[in-house]
Amino acid sequence: MKKILVTGGLGFIGSHTVVELQNEGFEVVIIDDLSNSSIEVLDGITSITGAKPIFEKLDLKHESSVIDFFKKHHTISGVIHFAASKAVGESVEKPLLYYENNLNTLIYLLKEVLLLPASNFIFSSSCTVYGQAEEMPITENAPIQPAESPYGNTKQIGEEIIRDTCKVNTNLNAIALRYFNPIGAHSSAKIGELPIGVPQNLVPYITQTAAGLRESLSVFGNDYQTPDGTCIRDYIHVVDLAKAHVVALQRLLEQKNTSNYETFNVGTGVGSSVLEVIKSFEKVSGQSLNYKFAARREGDITSAYAHTEKANKILGWKAKSSLDEAMKSAWDWEKHIRNL
């Protein structure tokens, strides 16, 4: 049974990926510092798959801890690296925290991965690297624009660190997955997007408003150059996104990659406006949502949705869930954690 390390494996996307890895028969070791996740997620994963992943609470900012971890787990066949801070607004307020937590940890990890017998590395990147792309849908060849936030910059720099390391280490095989907007939760409603504080992202704010935790949703701007005036994004079910990581890992394990550094967009290819997301929620929940139009949010781009041909044809992966299915899973999760 091949052993796979998942850093940030108790987080939103990480936990769903651990479930899909276990479903495919991998043994999983999770590293998480629990700074933005909770240990209960481990029980959620175990209750879904029946197999408890190995868990090590570890801060990847401490290089000595990273070195000791790999001394103990030297038979790892691949690494999927999620662990990072990811709040755009917070990154503007605390840039050094983001550069330290998102980049130092990547460097310490890569130094150890290079020493493994098989150096296979999947990196959690983001469509944020494209900024406001000129053309829609966005292809992997779209120019990388100057980052709008330190968070986005850490994803751009992270990709460059990996690319440059791959150039001079042919034993390192890496894939960067550029996520669009992950939403929803596992069908069991035993794992999902953990609500810590006031949600910054749209979908948890919608479900918390519907659950009565928030007064109403503020729609940040309805005067954009889009059909209904609200911003467009590519909302992808988190389980589809998790499956893309397993497929990308298997591509490296089976040595099917055509270069030792590849990038793939991971999205549905469908753009949905904020109002369309609200309508989808109202349809699947059967209840109307309390919302109002507000001022634009600083740093928001008008539109972003993925060109998915490369992932479909080369990776052999395609998103399966619709926006309605994803929104229903998000609502089911919210009702589960609020005992509604």
Ligand code: WQD
């Ligand atoms: C989506 C749309 C908002 C909240 C961010 C990160 C990205 C990734 C996903 C980590 C926008 C609107 C939102 C609200 C609203 N994170 N909105 N009212 O900004 O596309 O992407 O999260 O990888 O890197 O940048 O996602 O969900 O915050 O916003 O109207 O209360 O919903 O203006 O148009 P975003 P989001």
